[in-house]
Amino acid sequence: MRASARGSRGEQTAPHPLGPELGAVQLGSFSVAVREAAARGRPLGARVETAQALHCAVLRDGIHDLRARLGEAAGGPLLVRLVIHDPGLQEVPWEALAAPGEAMRFWGTSPDLLPVRGVTTAEPWQPREVRGAVRVLAIAPSGGAALARLKEALAGPIAAGEVEWLAPIEGDAVRLPWLFDRLRCEPIPHVLHFLGHGGVQDGVPVLRLADEDGEERWLPAELLGQQLKASFRSFLRLVVLEACEGARPSVFASAAEVLARAGADAVVAHLWPIQANVARACSTQLYRALAGAGLGKGDIAVALNEARRAVLGAFEGSAEAFSPVVYLRGPNGVLFDFKGRKVAPPVSPAVVSAAARAVDPGLARIVSRRFSLLLGDRWRADRAVLDGFRDKLRTEIAKVSEPPPAGLPMSALTQLYALRRGADKLGAEFQRAFRAGAEAPPVIKALARALGPGVHTTLLRSPLLEVALAEQQPERTIHVIQPDEESTLVLRRAAGGDWEALEALPASVDLEREIVLLRLYRGYTPEQIFTRPLLTEDDYLHGFRELESALPRDLADEILSTLNSRPALIAGMSLTTWHHRMLLHRLFGRRPVPRESMALIEPDDAERELWEKGVGLPGRAGVGVVAAGDGDVAAWLGALVEAGGGRR
Structure with a gap:
């Protein structure tokens, strides 16, 4: 066995042997002994001597000198990335190595060393800016006690507004294709927490889904990683595998390593099972240290060392503290950028107004999350x-x-x-x-107030929605995109500024913070400048430019993927109107309108059954319907925004 090290400034040490007394057999025995101690909830005992010997064997010669230089330069905890390719060596709890002369100075609890397991990948990396709560999505095939335990562990951060508990995926919903369908939908989490069983089948790491017809169903970690990469894009930062063997290596890679390679910045997993009360204590401290407004620095390496210390102190030095390990993809452990973050406790149902409680449940449900507005031109006002x-x-x-x-x-x-x-x-x-530039009716002003960042579409030939957005959300940056026959007009209004026409199309837009408004049928711009609208049948057939040809590829993909992943609130549209149906098919193609979408119709509208059955809709999949007058809708939206249910 040999060890070498490379510093962050390119320094490289020569490999040195660990010694004949620390070969593969001895390391295997050490791993088994730590695991058995954890199973009994006991400390390492006599195995501390082996942990100390390993510490001395690894951190000697050139590595010792390099660590000293880098530690002094860092001025704080030093990140130690363990790059281990051999499956057998990955099973060794390196986090349990201990400094000599101190009974509990383990690597995994040290204030000076932050041990992580490195992952080799070409995927880009940067911290995710989070201005509010860290969104956590739990997946629990068996639901029940494990899910309740996790939510209880997060009760404090949830109450403080530091963590947002998304509706979990549990029970029968943890099956394919339902699981992948949910992962494609908003709201997109920052953290995915899997509660269940893992293992290795035919050399491939797998996670257990909900049983089907009494038979076990398993999902290869690599396939899940591909889906997460496709669905979460740049949002997902952390995956937690609270599974029996979620991090046990296979001949290819552990489930954790596979998911980290796929795009998650970090994956926390367990080398062996731990007791329920220990798991709860570990999760409590992990999320508090990671996302807490006072303590949280968004650093998973620091947070996991904090969690291990909490377990070690609360459970009489139990070796279970060394079960959780972290696989890290980026150059450091900082997953979240909390600059400018504002945390506020969620609104209690007790203080929600009577008006908000009277809102149609379907409308309340869609407005409580990120959605895309499809605003038609069919308005009585x-x-x-x-x-x-x-x-x-x-x-x-x-x-x-x-x-x-x-x-x-x-x-x-x-x-x-x-x-x-x-x-x-x-x-x-x-x-x-x-030309007159009529005043926007109250319902459009209410919609503008409720809209959150993302992609929205207007078919109005007058810029009523754009003007209302600028009035209702002056702090928001708004992009208006209007494809023409041969070119694409992009207007931008920065927060508190005036409208300006961009000379070049942007390569991308921050859809987590800004609004993109598509004016696909053209008309008057927000500055009341006339552009020839689509009006005639020939216009709709020949004058409509697909977004793929009107925008840079990355921007078009970003916009279309957002439209396909967020539920749509369809207002002022008719399934018996030809150009409305055509727009829906051009936006969604053969894919159904996203799940949980909703259509707003007038109380006397005869089209309710058409919307619910999906007649004329892409994929012939129906949507929910809210039948209400403009006045009721405006009042409901106002009540929801006041109660904190909109504009996320």
Whole structure:
């Protein structure tokens, strides 16, 4: 056995042997002894001597000198990355190595050393900015006691607003494809906490899902890692595997190492099972040290050492403290950037107003999370302008031909006008009808107030939603994207600033903090500048530019993936209107509208059954329906925002 080290400044030490008394057999015996002590809830006992001998054997010669230089330069705890490729050596609890002369100066509890297990990957890394609570999503195939224990462990941070407890995935929901469907949906967690069983099958690390028809179902960790990478993009920072053998190495890699390679910045897992009360104490201290407003620094290496110390002190030096290990992908343990963070306790149901309690449950559910608004042009408040425009077109057509049939759809009426009178005259009539810049109705102002960061779509030809957003959320940066026949107009309003046209398309947008508003059918910009809208059947067929061709590829992918992962609130749209159906199909393709989406319709609307059955919707999957008047919807949205249920 040989050891060598490389410093962060490129220093490299020559390999040196650990000695004949510390070979593979002795290391294996040490691993078994620590595991057996943990199973009995006892300290290392006589095995402390082996832990101290290993400490001296590893940290000697060139490594000793390098550690001293780097420790002095660091001015604080020194991160020690253990890069171990041999599966047998990965089973060794290196975190239990101890400094000589001190009974409990273990690596895994040291204030000076932060041991982590390194992962080799080319995936990019940076801390995730978190301005509020750290979102935790638990997956519990068996639900029950383990899930309740974890929530109890997090009760303090949840009450303080430091941790947000997302609705867990439990029981039968932990099956494929339901599990992957949920992982694709908002809200996206910062931490994924798996509670269950793990193991190795045919050399492949696996995690156990919910049983099906009485048979066990197992998921390869690599497949889960691929799904997490596809679904969570840059949001996920930590995976916790509270599993029987979640970190036990296989011939390929441990489940933890596989998930870290797939894109999670860090994975905490256990080398062996621990008692329920020990697991609860470990989780309590881990999350408090990681995310606490007073103590939390977002550093998983520091937090895990804190957790081990807590277990060691609370359980009479039990070797169970060395079961949790962390696989780290990045150059340091800082997973979360808490600069500018503001933490507030969640709103208690006891102080929620009567108005908020009266809100339709479906609307309350969708507004309580990140969603995408699809705002159509079918509003009673705007009907006077549309009716006037329609009457003018009919009158002008009658001057040169037979009067158009009554009840002709707007797209067909405008198409007939363009054929009879010309597209330029149609544009002039549109400007005369819509130039006034009408005041946004209360329901649109309420929607603007409730919208959170992300991607939203408006079909209104007047910039009512854009203006309302700027008024209701002056602190928010807003991008308005309007694809034209040959180019794409992007307007940007920085927080507290004025609208400006960008000379170049942005490569990406921070959809966790900013709003992107798609104006796909064009019209007047927020500065009341006219751009030719889509009105006629030919316009919808030939004048619509797909986002993939109108935007840089990365930005288009980011926008479309957000639309496909967040539930949609569909308002002011009709399934019997051709250009509304076409928009839905162009945005979602053959994929169904995201799960838990909701359509807002008028109480006397006859389309409720169509929405619920999915007739005309992409994938023919139905959505929930809220039937209410504009006044009720505006009042409900206002109550939800006041109660803290919107604009997340």
